[in-house]
Amino acid sequence: MLILFVLIVLKHIFVLLSCVPMENKNLELLEEKFQQKIDQDIKIEPNDWMPDNYRQTLIRQISQHAHSEVVGMLPEGNWITRAPNLRRKAVLLAKVQDEAGHGLYLYSAVETLGADREDTIDDLHSGKVKYSSIFNYPTLSWADMGAIGWLVDGAAIMNQVPLCRCSYGPYARAMVRVCKEESFHQRQGFEIMTTLCKGTLEQKAMAQDAFNRFWWPALMMFGPNDADSKHSAQSMKWKIKRSTNDELRQQFIDVTVPQAELLGLTIPDADLKWNESTNHYDFGTINWDEFWQVVNGNGPCNAERIEARTKAKENGLWVRAAAMAHAEKQRERTKQSA
Amino acid sequence: MEKFNYLLRLGDDSLILGQRLAEWCGHGPILEEDIAMTNISLDLIGQAISVLNYAGDVECKGRDGDALAFLRLEKDYKNLLLVEQKNGDFGDTMMRQFLFDAYRKLLFERLQSSTDKQLAAIAEKSLKETRYHFKHSAEWVIRLGDGTDESHKRVQNSLNNLWRYTDELFYVDASDKVLTKQGILPDLSDLKSLWLQEVNTVLDLATLQIPTNNWQFEGGRKGVHSEHMGYLLSELQFMQRVYPNMEW
Ligand SMILES: [Fe+2]
Numbered sequence: 001m002l003i004l005f006v007l008i009v010l011k012h013i014f015v016l017l018s019c020v021p022m023e024n025k026n027l028e029l030l031e032e033k034f035q036q037k038i039d040q041d042i043k044i045e046p047n048d049w050m051p052d053n054y055r056q057t058l059i060r061q062i063s064q065h066a067h068s069e070v071v072g073m074l075p076e077g078n079w080i081t082r083a084p085n086l087r088r089k090a091v092l093l094a095k096v097q098d099e100a101g102h103g104l105y106l107y108s109a110v111e112t113l114g115a116d117r118e119d120t121i122d123d124l125h126s127g128k129v130k131y132s133s134i135f136n137y138p139t140l141s142w143a144d145m146g147a148i149g150w151l152v153d154g155a156a157i158m159n160q161v162p163l164c165r166c167s168y169g170p171y172a173r174a175m176v177r178v179c180k181e182e183s184f185h186q187r188q189g190f191e192i193m194t195t196l197c198k199g200t201l202e203q204k205a206m207a208q209d210a211f212n213r214f215w216w217p218a219l220m221m222f223g224p225n226d227a228d229s230k231h232s233a234q235s236m237k238w239k240i241k242r243s244t245n246d247e248l249r250q251q252f253i254d255v256t257v258p259q260a261e262l263l264g265l266t267i268p269d270a271d272l273k274w275n276e277s278t279n280h281y282d283f284g285t286i287n288w289d290e291f292w293q294v295v296n297g298n299g300p301c302n303a304e305r306i307e308a309r310t311k312a313k314e315n316g317l318w319v320r321a322a323a324m325a326h327a328e329k330q331r332e333r334t335k336q337s338a
Numbered sequence: 339m340e341k342f343n344y345l346l347r348l349g350d351d352s353l354i355l356g357q358r359l360a361e362w363c364g365h366g367p368i369l370e371e372d373i374a375m376t377n378i379s380l381d382l383i384g385q386a387i388s389v390l391n392y393a394g395d396v397e398c399k400g401r402d403g404d405a406l407a408f409l410r411l412e413k414d415y416k417n418l419l420l421v422e423q424k425n426g427d428f429g430d431t432m433m434r435q436f437l438f439d440a441y442r443k444l445l446f447e448r449l450q451s452s453t454d455k456q457l458a459a460i461a462e463k464s465l466k467e468t469r470y471h472f473k474h475s476a477e478w479v480i481r482l483g484d485g486t487d488e489s490h491k492r493v494q495n496s497l498n499n500l501w502r503y504t505d506e507l508f509y510v511d512a513s514d515k516v517l518t519k520q521g522i523l524p525d526l527s528d529l530k531s532l533w534l535q536e537v538n539t540v541l542d543l544a545t546l547q548i549p550t551n552n553w554q555f556e557g558g559r560k561g562v563h564s565e566h567m568g569y570l571l572s573e574l575q576f577m578q579r580v581y582p583n584m585e586w
């Protein structure tokens with residue numbers, strides 16, 4: 001009896017002692033398996049095991065993307081009521097509606113990671129989670145609708161096409177759908193610019209002015225230089241990110257400069273020139289002070305954008321409450337009649 | 339001339355309400371409603387394009403849909419007073435939409451049998467969209483009316499404020515009578531009673547009351563608008579007025 005008791009105690013001690021290292025070992029094994037899946041290009045799905053950091057990084061990245069789609073409705077929404085003809089009004093409405101749809105798919109993708117949509121939105125309003133800082137610049141003329149479609153949706157495509165191969169399944173699939181629509185947006189923007197550049201002197205000047213204002217902020221959309229990008233290396237390893245900021249930025253410049261030349265627009269960068277030896281365009285220094293100021297809330301329209309979104313939510317509270325109360329009443333009624 | 343006049347009424351209702359709904363873009367109470375209201379606005383602008391282009395053809399003075407949409411004086415817009423009213427809160431917007439959709443659904447059902455083939459085709463296409471708009475706005479009126487105390491009070495108030503513009507939905511003048519004789523306009527004499535039935539069914543479910551004061555306003559159909567109209571037009575016409583005679 002005593003021996004048995006001693007044995008049991010010993011066993012417990014052994015189990016207790018072995019528990020901690022065993023767990024660590026398990027975790028390492030899981031992480032190793034996880035990385036193997038990623039290396040073999042096997043998609044990670046919502047119910048699969050994933051490291052907590054992977055989950056958190058994705059929640060941050062996808063919710064930033066979702067917020068960018070939704071906040072992005074505001075600068076373009078600013079010109080729908082002033083669109084110059086009925087066809088342009090309809091096309092712009094359709095575009096902004098697409099962006100709201102993108103926001104919706106992306107919020108759903110965030111939810112597959114266990115984050116609540118409303119909490120995610122509150123993080124936008126409190127400033128905890130950012131959105132693309134391009135949307136903190138004002139839209140001052142009709143030509144801005146052209147510049148945004150062409151440059152901003154163009155840069156978004158550059159960023160998002162590689163994400164169609166992202167390791168997280170729901171995000172990758174959302175990106176496939178989003179990218180198709182983004183390329184339509186980019187074409188309509190370029191078409192607006194083409195019409196303006198073929199138009200009167202006033203129209204051409206309007207296009208050049210919009211280009212001057214949006215060119216540098218568009219280049220900033222790719223984020224800080226690789227050397228200063230704190231999340232890049234791990235994200236590349238996890239295939240959440242598939243090209244570096246600088247690679248994407250260079251690719252964007254190389255594609256966009258000839259388009260600007262085709263339009264007859266002057267690129268607002270005295271240092272921009274083709275480099276025979278690298279086969280790329282060299283370009284001037286980006287104003288990173290401006291970039292960080294805008295990211296940190298000091299852009300021309302940061303306050304207005306957040307205010308508009310917060311107000312939309314606050315003004316909608318009674319509407320949501322009504323919808324919920326009505327649904328509850330309906331449930332009660334069906335219960336009673338059953 | 340009568341046909342041109344009628345097409346302006348039809349096209350302007352779509353244009354002005356589409357313009358109003360577009361103001362919601364990015365500010366809706368939930369993202370799903372941003373999508374829905376943008377979509378309805380888009381349908382209405384689409385209707386305005388086909389109706390006003392046709393009106394331009396009928397007029398034969400070289401004006402196209404854009405010239406009609408952007409370059410008329412306020413008194414020449416023939417839309418209902420109802421559709422130019424401000425968006426107000428979400429309940430005001432849904433109530434305005436509901437009262438209008440119920441009317442347009444019945445109207446397009448009838449216009450499908452117009453002897454004017456093009457008008458009949460426009461009506462057929464627009465009816466499909468309008469049925470969806472009506473379902474959407476009626477469901478919201480019910481949710482808000484039969485929701486919380488606050489939402490009930492708010493949307494009852496919306497109904498009280500908008501009811502005065504509803505008689506104008508059934509405005510008829512000598513010009514309509516000419517079109518009815520020609521068969522371009524089908525018989526619409528029972529439209530109001532059908533509309534009242536539809537509206538009452540929904541308002542009952544929403545536990546809302548038609549206001550007892552039935553004093554009514556009209557004027558839009560004759561080009562006499564409310565104070566809001568000038569501001570709406572100054573935004574709508576801004577580009578065409580500041581940069582005349584250009585391609586966009
Ligand atoms: Fe988008």
Ligand SMILES: [Fe+2]
Pocket residue numbers: 099153181182185
């Ligand atoms: Fe887009």
